[in-house]
Amino acid sequence: MxxxxxxxxxxxxxxxxxxxxxxxxxxxxxxxxxxxxxxxxxxxxxxxxxxxxxxxxxxxxxxxxxxxxxxxxxxxxxxxEADRFSRLHAAVASFSRPTRYPSACRIAPLLSDARALDVALLSKLQPEAIGPETTERVTLVRTFVADPRPARSNAIATFVTAELDRWKDFFDTIESKPLTHEQRLSVVVDEDATLVLAGAGSGKTSVITAKAAYLVKAGIRQPEQILLLAFAKNAAEEMSERVEARSGVPIVARTFHAIAYDIIGMVEGTKPALADHATDDVAFTNLIKKILKDFVLTRSEVSKAIIQWFAHFLVEPKTEWDFKTKHDFYTHMEQQDLRTLQGEKVKSYEELQIANWLYESGVGYEYEPVYEHEIHRTGRRDYCPDFRLTESGIYIEHFGVRRQKMPDGSERLITAPFVNREEYLSGMDWKREIHAAHETTLIETYSYERQEGRLLTSLAEKLAPHVIMNPRPADTIYDRVIELKQVDAFSQLLGTFLRKFKSGGYSIADCDAKSERMKLGNRAKAFLAVFAPVFQEYQMRLGGRIDFEDMILRAARYVETGRYVSPFRHILVDEFQDISQSRARLVKALKAQHPDVRVFAVGDDWQSIFRFAGSDIHLMRNFGDEFGGSFDGEAGVHRTVDLGRTFRSVDQIAFAARTFVLKNPAQIQKQIIPAGLATEPAIKVVMTSKGEEEKTLSEVLAAMSAKLDAAHNASVLLLGRYRFLEPDGRDLQRRFPRLRISFKTIHASKGLEADHVVLMNADSGRMGFPSEIVDDPLLTLVSPEEEAFQNAEERRVMYVAMTRARHTLTILASNSRPSSFVVELRKDPAYGIAAAPAAQQDTHECGECGGRVLDVRGQDGRVWYRCEHVEHCGNSLPACPTCCTALPRRADGSAEVRCSCGASYPPCPDCKDGWLVERTGPYGRFLGCVRYPTCAGKAQISPVIGRARRARSKR
Known part of the structure; x- marks a missing residue:
């Protein structure tokens, strides 16, 4: 050795x-x-x-x-390595008393350097060789290297505690009222990406104001290093003024479009012209409508695709086979507004296909006409075939049956799950017999033909010997579509799709592939066949101008490629729930230019209601993955602060709104601390009869006015899902001078508040609330992932409406067709909803379809009860003959039908809801169902019933 x-x-x-x-x-x-x-x-x-x-x-x-x-x-x-080691040791030692927030982007380089030194040197040093003092210093660094996350977490906790104390006076005075603990925490937290969950009325503007001022006053950033972003020009101006007024710090807030335009100008030397429609949604939609019209007139192949869309794919192509109950099927059909090109409403999607094909082919028809021959004593309603061709007199019946293969190889006809097969097949045979007996021509079509993809071709073959086709020109059909006001909604859908398509950088191939994965079928293909040429034409018509999507994307590319060098180190974004894919790309590009850039986002995913303008809620839900930093092998590092407290709504409103929006499990959980305790029922549902909406609104406002003492007045905000619901405000203000009454659409009301809020027309239907036209499944083709929860965005719109109220919320809804939201609010005790006394009524289930049976008053003043699905079910019952108001019902296990007034009747043997009353026929008196002729149930009059009748007549 x-x-x-x-x-x-x-x-x-x-x-x-x-x-x-x-x-x-x-x-x-x-x-x-x-x-x-x-x-x-x-x-x-x-x-x-x-x-x-x-x-x-x-x-x-x-x-x-x-x-x-x-x-x-x-x-x-x-x-x-003395200098390097001393620097690392000092940095790690400072974790016990950090002077800056230990964000991932500050600590990650330290960890990387420490690990490199540990591998090269520290791990090889021997305690006996370097002595106890040096060993202690080396151990401190090596402990951090071995397990850095607890060290950073402890440093964060230490810093936040000290910083909150150090800036207490600032937080007490920066706003008119001292900031809450959560607001202060959101200001001093300075992670790579920080998301502040700011619920309705929680003081988000105060947080952004304080954050910007703190960054400058604490010496963390210079004003020019802070980018303060808002979505609307007026919001940016208000924020700039507020920051300077409150803190004396001159920071200019800008919109996304303003900063993007500035970036383009700096790189290109000049700013390109902005498209006329860029700042005008109406002009944008009108441009889409003009492109469609021009295509119909000039491009036959696109014209055909457009007409095919309106004729066969405007609504979701679901049939009764896609539902388990009649109630579900009828509800879906009502939502779809199955209106043909000729103008009538039909009862199924397959009938819509047939009617529109006949219209396209120039074949005149009547829908559900009364059969030309009188049919006696059938016990049925008047026979109304599905279609009658006006020139030839031929009838068409569409039968909802499919073919089922049996084990022995034979086939049989089957019906939808909720349809009685034997009764339906018997009805088919009866109709055939009627036509045979009266020698009228009947053409039959079947659901199985559509299932096999040949419904219309098969119909054409069957009609060929009887009629001459005279197809209508495309422009004639399109003019009809315009008359039916179907173009407006489709143009809005195309516009929303176009913006999201551009914003997300999608291609037609991307959309095709996604539609295949999601099994959206022929409807998606039909839509893309129209959208692709519309988008191409739209881009061409821009010429040398740019729209807002181009503006954001072009700016993002300049930042990504380094042609624009960003001075910003802190990016503060207001209303973050409204961010789109393109805006997110710009923010990420600015963040990526420097390793120490922070993103500070304030928003409320519960108030994300601008999907039609391109906002993408998934960016907020996946905030860490999208904008977070990385540390110790962990990606998506971010911090979330929940402001929690609302300064607006009392407890009943705040908690009910929270419960309502969180029915969608995809919404981010947030705690709510209400502004105060309600002293009276804070949320009321008032049901209105048809034609009495204005009267009911006046009664509600009168009750509010009556509660005010002479020295006070109150603000009332009337909310509608659509602009056309606006009442005559001047008349209302004149009649109720102590109420400061205003009207807004729910979308326009965001950020506003009032003592009392009245939500009008919370009814079901395509133009109801929830709106049944906004959440089209096709929009998922240009979204990162689908919102699986039904009416997801409309539920958030409802949350926004509820949380505009400080003290009371009154919801006006149709007695005969209340919206699903109203039904939910009234049904679940968790919401604590108070119904107005006049609106109290028993809820009865329709025995025919499972829907609700509601009371209505006939023209003669008599009370009737009919199914909510009046266009499909048709179940109708009279009020009790004894009290003339209530509805007799059969209790479980009971042998009779009883009314709340005490009267009782024999039950109908043939239907669930009916009961028997005395009638007179050719053979004398008998008992017949009150639902006749819909139900032909009957029985003989027993001696007991006869004696009871005679006793009543004597009294």
Whole structure:
């Protein structure tokens, strides 16, 4: 064994090897034994090297020389990295009293450097070689290297506690009222990406104001290093004024479009002209409408695709086979507004296909005409075939049956799950017999033909011998579509799709592939067949101008490629729930230019209601993945702060709104601390009869006005899902001078508040609330993922409406067709909803379809009860003959039908809802169902019933 500089040369059995001293784990050991002295050198690489039988004095002297060289080697290695090590040690030691927030982007480079030094040096240093004091310093750094996350977490907690105390006076005075703990926390937290969950009325503007002022006053950033972003021009101006007024710090807030336009101008030297429709949604929609009209007139192949869309794919192509109950099927049909090109409403999608094909083909028809021959004593309603062709007199019946293969190879006809097969097939036979008996021509079509993709071709073949087709020109059909006001909604859908398509950088191939994955079928294909040429034409008509999507994307590309160098180190974004894919791309590009850029986003995913303008709620729900930093192998590092407290709504409104919006499990959970306690029922549902909406609104406002004392007035905000619901505000203000009454659409009301809110027309229907035209599944083709929850965005719109109210919320809804939201609010006790006394009524289930049976007053003043699905079900019942108001019902297990007034009647043997009353026929008196002629149930009059009738007549 021989020492050579920083190595030991070891000769063993004629073999020579070198062992580096920096691999030694401890000084050499020397001990005496019976066979002489033993010298041992321990190495991490070579293990123990043992030399036996040497002289003790020589072994001791050699060991001392090796130890000295080993210590010098360790110390000199540390000396060479002294500055680097001292800097790392000081940084890690400062975790106990950090002066800046230990964000991932600040600590990650430190960790990377410390790990590199640990591998190269620190892990090789031996405590015995460097001494206890140096060992302690090295251990501190190595402990951080081994487990950095707890060290950073502890440093964050220490910093936040000290910083909140240090800036207490600032937080107490920056706004008119001291900031809450959550607001203060959101200001001092300074992670790579920080998301502040700001519920309705929680003071988000105060947070942004304080954050901007704090960054400058604390010396963290200069004003020009802060980018304050808002979505609307007026919001940006208000924010700029507020920041400077409250803090004295001159920071100019800008819209996304303003900063994008500035970036383009700096890179290109001039700013391109903006498209006329860029700032005008009405002009944008009108441009889409004009493109469609021009295509119909000039491009036959596109014209055909457009007409096909309106004729066969405007509504979702679902049939009764897609539903388990009649109620569900009828509800869906009502939502779809199945109106034909000729203008009438039909009862199924397959009937719509047939009617529109007939219209396209120029074949005149009547829908559900009364059969031309009178049919006597059938016990049925008047026979109304589905279609009658006006020129030829041919009838068409569409039968909802499909074919089912049996185990023996034969086939049988089956009906939808909720349809009685035997009764339906019997009805088919009866109709055939009627036509045969009266020698009228009947053409039959079947659901299985559509299932097999040949419904219309098969119909054409069957009609060919009887009629001459005279197809209508495309422009004639399109003019009809315009008359039916179907173009407006479709143009809005195309416009929303176009903006999201551009914003997300999608291609037609992307959409095609996604529609296949999602099994959206022919409707998606039909839509893309129209959208693709519309988009191409739209781009061409822009010419040298740009729209807002182009503006954002072009700016983002300049930032991504480094043609624009960003001065910004803190990006503060207001109303973050409204961010789109293109805006997010710009923010990410600005963040990526410098390693220390922070994103501070304030928003409320519960108020994300601008999907039609391109907002993408998934960006907020996946905030960390999209904007977060990385630390210790973990990606998406971010911090979320929940403001929690609302300064607006009382407890009943705040908690009901929270419960309502969180029915969608995809919404981010937030705690709510209400502004105060309600002293009276804060949420009321008032049901209105048809034609009495204005009267009911006046009664509600009168009740509000009557509660005010002479010295006070109150603000009332009338909300409607659509602009056309606006009442005569001047008349209302004149009649109720102590109420400050205003009207807004719910979307326009965002950010507003009032003492009392009245939500009008919370009814079901295509133009009801929830709106049944906004959440078209086709929009998922240009969204990162589908919102699976039904009416997801409309539920958030309802949340916005509810949370405009400080003290009371009154919801006006149709007695005969209340919206699903109203039904939910009234049904679930968790909401604590108070119904107005006049609106209290029992809810009865329709025995025919499972819907609700509602009371209505006939023209003669009599009360009737009919199914809510009046166009489909037709179940109608008179009020109790005894009290003339209530509805007799059959209790479970009871042999009679009883009314709440005490009267009882024999149940109908043929239907669930009916009961028997005395009638007179050709053969004398009998008992017949009150639902006649819909139901032909009857029975003989028993002696007991006869005696009871005679006793009543004597009284």
């Amino acid at each position: 021989e020492l050579e500089a920083h190595h030991l040369r070891v000769v063993r059995r004629g073999q020579t090897s070198l062992m580096s001293l920096d691999g030694m784990t401890s000084p050499p050991s020397v001990r005496k034994s019976a066979l002489g002295t033993i010298l041992t050198v321990s190495s991490a690489e070579c293990g123990d090297i043992v030399l036996r039988g040497v002289g003790y004095v020589d072994a001791r002297a050699f060991a001392d020389e090796v130890s000295k060289a080993w210590i010098e080697l360790n110390v000199s290695a540390l000396d060479r």
